[in-house]
Amino acid sequence: MTLARSTAGSTQDVFLKEVKKELRDDLRKGKAQFWEKMINEAGSRQDIFRITKWARASDPFQPPPLQIGDDIFESQAKKAAALRRATLERRSAEDDIGDPWEVEVSPSPLPFQAAVSLDEATDVVLRTGNTSPGSDNITTAFLRACWPQIADYTRLIYVCCLTLGHHPRAITFDPDKTEVMHFSRQNDHYSPPVFHGTIEKRPEESLRWLGIWLDR
Numbered sequence: 001m002t003l004a005r006s007t008a009g010s011t012q013d014v015f016l017k018e019v020k021k022e023l024r025d026d027l028r029k030g031k032a033q034f035w036e037k038m039i040n041e042a043g044s045r046q047d048i049f050r051i052t053k054w055a056r057a058s059d060p061f062q063p064p065p066l067q068i069g070d071d072i073f074e075s076q077a078k079k080a081a082a083l084r085r086a087t088l089e090r091r092s093a094e095d096d097i098g099d100p101w102e103v104e105v106s107p108s109p110l111p112f113q114a115a116v117s118l119d120e121a122t123d124v125v126l127r128t129g130n131t132s133p134g135s136d137n138i139t140t141a142f143l144r145a146c147w148p149q150i151a152d153y154t155r156l157i158y159v160c161c162l163t164l165g166h167h168p169r170a171i172t173f174d175p176d177k178t179e180v181m182h183f184s185r186q187n188d189h190y191s192p193p194v195f196h197g198t199i200e201k202r203p204e205e206s207l208r209w210l211g212i213w214l215d216r
Helices: 002-041 045-055 076-087 118-126 140-145 147-164
Strands: 066-068 071-073 171-173 178-182 194-196 199-201 210-215
Touching (some): 002 045, 071 076, 140 147
Antiparallel strands (some): 066 071, 178 210
16 A cells, blocks of 8 residues: 555656646747747837837836725826826816905006107117117108108107007017017017017907017
8 A cells, every 4th residue: 555655746746847847848949939929020219119118027116006096006107197197187277276365457558658759769769779770661860861851740649559559560570689588477468469570469469478578
């Protein structure tokens, strides 16, 4: 009886060793065939990067998974999407806390006079720091030469613009001498349009991006 049990036990051990050896051989062959196929089918840099990434050992210090409610997210992309939904998409403008110090102020005209003296008009037109021609190609020297004839008319134009709060040509910039920089501004429906060359920008859409015009 003892001999029979010993023979049966040794036979079972031999069988298990053979099965383990066959399993290791099959795994080794399968891995070799898998990597050989991956290398042969690699045709781009992305494929090479994917192969080298898989070949590296995994970092033992992996970030912990993210749990939101009953859901668990492990990859970085899924974590980012879950955080966006949980923190940003669940709120809207209606959830904003009201500001008790915010007071609605109705627009009012600026307290200035519409009177313009001849000295003020002369100072604005002839004593400017930039003597280069404007968008109409009129130089300061030309204006200075004909100033005695156009001084009163120019002053009257300034007076009318201040009285009406509007200029027939609005605000004009030469695109060859200026460039625009982006700054956030609130909508202003009371300002005149802005012309940059032949492009007209209305206040409700232009003052949102129109910030500073730099003289080149």
